[in-house]
Each structure stands twice: as C-alpha cells, then as structure tokens.
Amino acid sequence: MLCAQHAINNLLQAPYLTADALGQIARSLDDAEAAELDPEAAAALHKDSPNYDDTGFFSLAVIEQALQAFSLSLVRWQSPDMAAARQQPESVEPSGVVGFAGRGLTVGAGSVAGSWTASS
Numbered sequence: 001m002l003c004a005q006h007a008i009n010n011l012l013q014a015p016y017l018t019a020d021a022l023g024q025i026a027r028s029l030d031d032a033e034a035a036e037l038d039p040e041a042a043a044a045l046h047k048d049s050p051n052y053d054d055t056g057f058f059s060l061a062v063i064e065q066a067l068q069a070f071s072l073s074l075v076r077w078q079s080p081d082m083a084a085a086r087q088q089p090e091s092v093e094p095s096g097v098v099g100f101a102g103r104g105l106t107v108g109a110g111s112v113a114g115s116w117t118a119s120s
Contacts, residue, residue, distance in 0.1 A: 002056035004063050017066055019056065026052035026062045 002019055009015050029051045034042035051059040064074040075081050085092040 004058040004066075005056070008063065008066055011072075012070060016070070022058050022062055022066060023052055025065050026058060029059075029061055029065065 005017055005019055005022055008017050026049060030045055030049050033050075034045050037045060051062050060074065067074055077086070
C-alpha cells in the first residue's frame with residue numbers, strides 16, 4: 001500500500017522518501033519504545049510493531065518524524081493551534097497529509113482558498 005510514503009512525497013513534490021527510509025524510522029521508534037519496556041514486552045513489540053507492518057502501513061509517529069526531517073510538522077486538526085482554521089476553514093490554504101479510512105491522502109490547497117487537490 002505505502003500510502004504514507006506516497007502522501008509525503010506528494011506533499012514534498014519529489015520522491016524523497018522510500019519505504020526503506022520510513023521502515024528505518026519505524027524500527028528506530030520501536031527500539032526507543034522497547035528500551036522503556038521489560039524484556040518480554042519489548043520482544044512482543046518487535047514481533048508486532050505498532051509503527052509499521054508488511055502491508056506498507058506506517059504510524060502517525062513515523063509520518064511525524066519523517067516530516068520533521070524536512071522542517072515540517074504534523075499539526076492535528078483538533079489541536080489549539082488549529083482553532084482559527086476550524087472556525088473559518090475556507091480562509092486557510094493548508095498542505096498536509098490526512099488519514100482517511102486507513103489510507104493516507106495528500107491534501108493541498110491552491111492559491112485560491114477552497115481549491116483542493118487530493119491523491120493517494
């Protein structure tokens with residue numbers, strides 16, 4: 001599937017991230033999380049990662065860390081930082097990665113508010 005990879009690359013307008021690069025980020029997150037757990041729980045974490053799987057799924061934590069490498073941030077729609085945008089969404093020209101029903105979509109506004117493009 002690799003929707004996160006395609007969504008981020010669409011957002012960046014170039015093929016910067018590979019599945020291997022996102023997998024490395026996911027494994028790094030797994031290692032950091034496992035270091036905080038007892039050995040049995042750590043082994044279970046490595047067996048069944050919450051950060052990626054064989055279908056190409058990558059967690060929001062992976063996406064967030066990948067975006068940080070490009071000085072971008074992941075801002076949740078319900079966060080206080082987005083209060084103004086929620087009140088007047090038509091006046092905002094965001095670009096971002098949006099999750100919808102388990103798939104990642106790249107959503108970017110054109111120069112005219114309300115002009116949206118989407119692809120997976």
